[in-house]
Amino acid sequence: MAAMHRSEHDACRAWQLLMKFFFAQREHLPSSEGEFDLSPIQCHVLHLIEPGRPLPMSRLAETLSCDASNVTGLVDRLESRGLVRRQPSPEDRRVKALQLTPRGARMRAQLLRRMARRSLPLSRLSRDKRRTLVKILEALVDEGSI
Amino acid sequence: MAAMHRSEHDACRAWQLLMKFFFAQREHLPSSEGEFDLSPIQCHVLHLIEPGRPLPMSRLAETLSCDASNVTGLVDRLESRGLVRRQPSPEDRRVKALQLTPRGARMRAQLLRRMARRSLPLSRLSRDKRRTLVKILEALVDEGSI
């Protein structure tokens, strides 16, 4: 620890903080407020499927860094609640793309609104910090290359 | 979505990016490289127990925003691997404080070193950005108040 370079130390610290934030944030997730009955992961999946932008299951597995069979299970549960639909792709009949049902889209919108609301840790940041954070994270997640 | 204020939009985006980063990160976790046989959560718990700083199980449950019984299970598994010890507190005989065993401390150190080195996305950031990120996350997680 003492022998750690400054840059290493920062990377390490950033990792720890991100993990802490991840867990801390679950407390504020709509899931724990009863009105939705969604787990944190289900919330995240709903967030990842943008309305009108079908998402192949394989891409979801990639984004979640998990096994494809896990995605099958996640989607099974979301589908059984009528939030998501599997749509077979015309170009490649192996792939099934995920689409929000109208109910799923409504739920997602509610979710986003709820997460953005006041008094959550994120909204307590100054505007500048929030914009800076977004920029740094965009670089990290490397969304530009998609 | 269209009706969302700019600040809400940023908070929302930051939330999505943080979640994405969290999942992307798991791919690079030591757990998935075989040499340790620890799940991401076990890594995080190990990270949270600082050597020489016994951590009451209730505080761990708080930090993880989860039920106490979940912590019991997590600690059971870590204890059975000889990484962690439950130490009954002398002042309050209800609480059990978690301590790293020598083996646990070694594992934790390795973990930190490994997390800092690796070609993680984090190390691609400039030094300045990394420092800024750490500062903003500290504000988010509100560690100052501890």
Add this chain to the structure above:
DNA sequence: CGGAGATACTTGATTTTGTCAACTATTTAT
């Protein structure tokens, strides 16, 4: 002092997440 209520942790039942290996169907590449 003594009991009421709060707190820390455990146990048992149950659901959800997550992994792996094996399988089907389809596509790509040789």
Add this chain to the structure above:
DNA sequence: ATAAATAGTTGACAAAATCAAGTATCTCCG
């Protein structure tokens, strides 16, 4: 045309998470 790769599913199972109920201990108040 065949072989190899890819997308998804299934089944078996471990790990993570929740809830309700229970034990032990502590705190506080009359």
